[in-house]
Amino acid sequence: MAPTINDMNRRLLRSISSPTFCYRNSEPHMPSSLNDTHLACHECDLLMGRPDVHEERILVCPRCGSRLISNHANSVERSLALALAGLILLIPANLFPVLTLEVLGREQDQTIFSSAMALYRGQLPLVALCILLFAIVVPICKLLLLAYLSSALHQEKAWPGLKLAMRSYQHLDQWGMLEVYLIAVLVSVVKLVDIARVEPGLGLYSLAALIVVTSLSSIHLDKDLFWHRIDRLTRRSTDV
Amino acid sequence: MYNWKYSACAQSIISCHDCNGLWPLAMDGEHCPRCGAKLHQRKPQSLVRTWALLLTATFLLLPANLLPIMRVTMLGRGEPSTILAGVIELANHGLWVIAFVVLAASILIPVGKILALATLLLAIQRGWTTNMEQKMVMFRIVHWIGRWSMLDIFVVGILVALVQFGNLAYIDGQAGAIAFGGVVIFTMLAANALDTRLIWDRHLQEAPRGPNP
Numbered sequence: 001m002a003p004t005i006n007d008m009n010r011r012l013l014r015s016i017s018s019p020t021f022c023y024r025n026s027e028p029h030m031p032s033s034l035n036d037t038h039l040a041c042h043e044c045d046l047l048m049g050r051p052d053v054h055e056e057r058i059l060v061c062p063r064c065g066s067r068l069i070s071n072h073a074n075s076v077e078r079s080l081a082l083a084l085a086g087l088i089l090l091i092p093a094n095l096f097p098v099l100t101l102e103v104l105g106r107e108q109d110q111t112i113f114s115s116a117m118a119l120y121r122g123q124l125p126l127v128a129l130c131i132l133l134f135a136i137v138v139p140i141c142k143l144l145l146l147a148y149l150s151s152a153l154h155q156e157k158a159w160p161g162l163k164l165a166m167r168s169y170q171h172l173d174q175w176g177m178l179e180v181y182l183i184a185v186l187v188s189v190v191k192l193v194d195i196a197r198v199e200p201g202l203g204l205y206s207l208a209a210l211i212v213v214t215s216l217s218s219i220h221l222d223k224d225l226f227w228h229r230i231d232r233l234t235r236r237s238t239d240v
Numbered sequence: 241m242y243n244w245k246y247s248a249c250a251q252s253i254i255s256c257h258d259c260n261g262l263w264p265l266a267m268d269g270e271h272c273p274r275c276g277a278k279l280h281q282r283k284p285q286s287l288v289r290t291w292a293l294l295l296t297a298t299f300l301l302l303p304a305n306l307l308p309i310m311r312v313t314m315l316g317r318g319e320p321s322t323i324l325a326g327v328i329e330l331a332n333h334g335l336w337v338i339a340f341v342v343l344a345a346s347i348l349i350p351v352g353k354i355l356a357l358a359t360l361l362l363a364i365q366r367g368w369t370t371n372m373e374q375k376m377v378m379f380r381i382v383h384w385i386g387r388w389s390m391l392d393i394f395v396v397g398i399l400v401a402l403v404q405f406g407n408l409a410y411i412d413g414q415a416g417a418i419a420f421g422g423v424v425i426f427t428m429l430a431a432n433a434l435d436t437r438l439i440w441d442r443h444l445q446e447a448p449r450g451p452n453p
Contacts, residue, residue, distance in 0.1 A: 034253070034262040034263070035261050035262055035274070038253075038262055039260075039262075040247075040248040040253065040255035040260065040262055042255065042257075042260050043376065043379075043436045043437065044247070044376070044436065044437060044439075044440040045247040045248050045249055045255065045437040045440060045441070046246055046247055046248075046440075047246060047247060047248040047251055047253060047262075048246075063246075063440075064372070064373065064376045064436075064440070065373060065376060065377075066376070066380070098398075099398070099402060101402045101403065103405050103408065103409065104405075104408070106405060108401075108402050108403070108404055108405070110398060110401040110402045114401045115394070115397035115398050115400070115401040116397060117401070118397065118400040118401035118404070119396070119397050119400055119401075119413050119417075122400060122412045122413045123413075124413040124414075124415075124417060124418060126418050126421065127393060127396070127397070127413060127417045127418055127421050128397075130390070130393055130421045130425075131393065131394060131397045134387075134390060135394065163274075163275045163276050164276065166259070166275065167258045167259070167275055167276070167277060170258060171258075174383075174386070174387060174428070174432075175387075175428075177387050177390050177394075180387055180388055180390045180391055180394060181394050183341070183388075183391055184390075184391050184392075184394030184395045184397075184398055185394075185398060187338060187341070187342060187391065187395050188395050188398040188399055188402070190330070190335055190338045191330070191395075191399065192399070192402065192403070194333070195409070223260075224260070227259045227260070227261070227274065227275065230274075230275075231261075231274045
């Protein structure tokens with residue numbers, strides 16, 4: 001009979017000579033898997049025994065210094081709260097004008113979407129697509145995925161597509177560029193302030209609040225914990 | 241700590257790119273049971289892909305800086321402006337801080353990123369095994385800072401949307417913006433394609449007894 005994954009894991013566990021620690025979420029009845037006892041740095045591939053991570057601690061790779069686990073109290077609930085706050089803030093940030101320009105009594109509004117549309121009309125559809133994706137679509141997708149994931153984990157329900165959602169979130173993470181957009185707004189204000197009157201709109205304040213929320217949610221996301229809990233939920237649902 | 245035998249790969253273990261799960265080396269090429277991503281010992285063709293993306297970005301750097309990214313028309317008189325011209329204009333107005341931010345985001349960072357990634361690639365291929373921590377810090381900076389170069393593209397979008405006053409004054413985008421967006425996207429993709437574990441593999445295989453055995 002061909003060896004199963006668990007057989008291979010057990011054999012590997014015996015061959016590795018490093019101390020093992022118990023993991024915060026390992027359940028006693030589950031077969032001891034390599035993932036519960038060990039951890040490899042994703043940047044330098046150092047294999048180490050998984051330390052017991054306590055609340056509010058950040059685990060850094062001892063060899064290359066990359067961040068391995070950033071643990072926070074109530075990580076899932078925190079992510080859920082931040083994702084919902086972000087989804088609410090998205091509405092004013094996208095609907096209300098970010099800036100209003102006034103020249104000789106004529107006013108011109110600008111939202112994030114209208115800055116993409118202006119480029120689309122000006123024969124630069126590729127650049128318009130950049131703005132549309134990085135400043136609107138990706139941030140929305142990130143917040144929706146995070147809300148979906150954290151509510152599933154909070155309610156301990158194995159909703160469909162959790163694995164795919166978490167992978168998509170990780171791949172989309174660096175392509176959300178709201179904070180870059182905010183700095184671009186400030187640069188534009190500086191460029192325009194000499195020739196016309198520029199008024200910040202409600203959209204600008206919502207955008208600033210949205211950036212605070214999305215950055216906090218990126219920093220506070222405990223990917224390691226999320227993967228462990230997703231794994232537990234999906235495995236439990238296939239066992240039943 | 242600095243020893244080849246401590247890396248997961250040397251102990252016949254693959255760690256998943258997406259979920260960081262650990263699996264036996266025999267599962268190379270299969271899908272990760274935890275997240276569904278394809279398991280590889282190292283990212284496949286990492287060096288070739290990174291070089292290709294990096295060269296694309298380098299070629300695009302020329303049109304990005306030479307072609308105008310937008311045209312400002314005031315009272316019927318059109319004036320195309322490149323990135324560098326925009327920086328000089330800001331500096332002439334005495335706005336040194338903003339001029340420096342734009343200069344850094346749109347010229348220094350893309351060029352610096354390309355040079356840094358090329359250095360890392362050469363270090364892997366030639367087996368330069370000094371200053372490992374500095375190399376990792378450099379990679380992390382390149383990876384984090386990449387998105388900030390999008391600044392100029394967003395500025396063009398905002399200005400084009402705002403300044404639409406017919407014959408009085410209007411701004412429209414120009415072809416340089418496409419090339420510039422390409423530079424930013426391709427350098428970000430290049431940084432993603434580079435597998436940093438390769439830096440350590442070479443280092444540790446060639447120097448089994450490091451400074452801190």
